[in-house]
């Protein structure tokens with residue numbers, strides 16, 4: 001079913017299949033056949049080719065290593081403005097020269113049938129341009145969080161992907177992570193009764209190694225769109241509802257040199273229609289990592305909740321017995337599966353836009369000191385039953 005659906009769906013990529021079949025029939029000792037072994041999965045099916053755009057910390061430290069574990073997709077190409085990085089990655093990951101692009105010739109990726117998916121891992125304000133260019137080049141897109149630095153850009157990205165008939169997924173890895181899936185299940189299925197209060201806190205001491213994070217133009221904000229977005233996400237998928245209003249308060253600025261353009265920290269509260277509240281907190285100058293739900297008949301929580309591994313869960317009845325996995329590998333395989341088989345994506349562009357709209361409302365609430373209605377935001381929700 002997998003190949004049949006894939007051939008039906010893959011369009012131009014399907015043209016590559018005769019070449020792959022021919023090559024995978026070769027003996028196993030030469031270099032070419034080794035490369036082609038990597039390009040297919042255990043059952044001989046072609047893996048989808050991903051091109052990473054932006055080879056910074058997240059691409060290098062997490063995504064590329066995860067792509068060595070994925071079953072349905074693989075690292076097939078890169079897009080970088082730094083020739084030395086191109087050379088290093090070419091050697092390390094055995095990437096053919098014709099699959100290496102820079103920001104100027106990026107659009108030529110259109111003619112490369114080995115690239116099925118473009119994964120945008122650039123500073124936040126650049127997500128829109130590269131998502132739109134990737135869709136126009138006929139590729140599916142995975143775009144890192146936050147989707148963009150304005151809801152208007154999110155809309156343009158959704159429109160471009162729809163127009164091109166390509167899928168768009170946002171890099172919300174925790175929707176594929178077992179502890180966070182358990183929070184969704186417990187909360188949405190009312191296992192402990194109605195969730196009345198949620199605490200969501202994500203903060204880290206942000207160093208100076210990615211200066212764009214302190215630049216309003218490039219980042220769109222400070223910790224809120226970067227790590228506070230996980231609180232927003234966690235509260236919504238645990239409650240299974242989208243807030244109807246928000247209030248917010250900036251933290252005092254203690255480092256005036258670093259936080260000239262973006263907030264150092266911010267508290268925000270999400271009010272839900274049924275009267276329940278999520279109390280959220282994020283910072284670039286303090287460490288916390290918690291998602292906790294208090295319900296009518298008990299409580300459940302993750303601490304840490306949002307990091308790449310080592311998550312721990314507890315409930316009022318004892319420890320959660322849930323495994324830690326390679327989150328990025330699980331996420332990219334789930335997305336590749338949706339792209340191949342044309343099935344529903346759990347983390348859509350609409351969900352990314354919903355969060356950017358909520359972030360805009362939270363800033364408005366903090367700037368004005370007033371409660372801001374959020375009934376206008378995209379109604380995208382990941383219902384547990386579809387998980």
Ligand code: NAD
Pocket residue numbers: 054055056057058059081121122123124144145146171172173210212218226
């Ligand atoms: P980074 O600074 O380490 O990497 C950014 C890359 O973009 C670098 O390779 C840099 O050379 C390139 N770049 C191109 N044009 C640039 C410009 N004008 N200014 C600065 N850099 C430019 O950042 P990162 O930590 O890898 O984050 C990249 C994206 O990934 C962000 O959107 C971030 O929110 C997201 N991210 C997601 C997760 C997650 O868990 N899902 C984790 C980390 C980062």
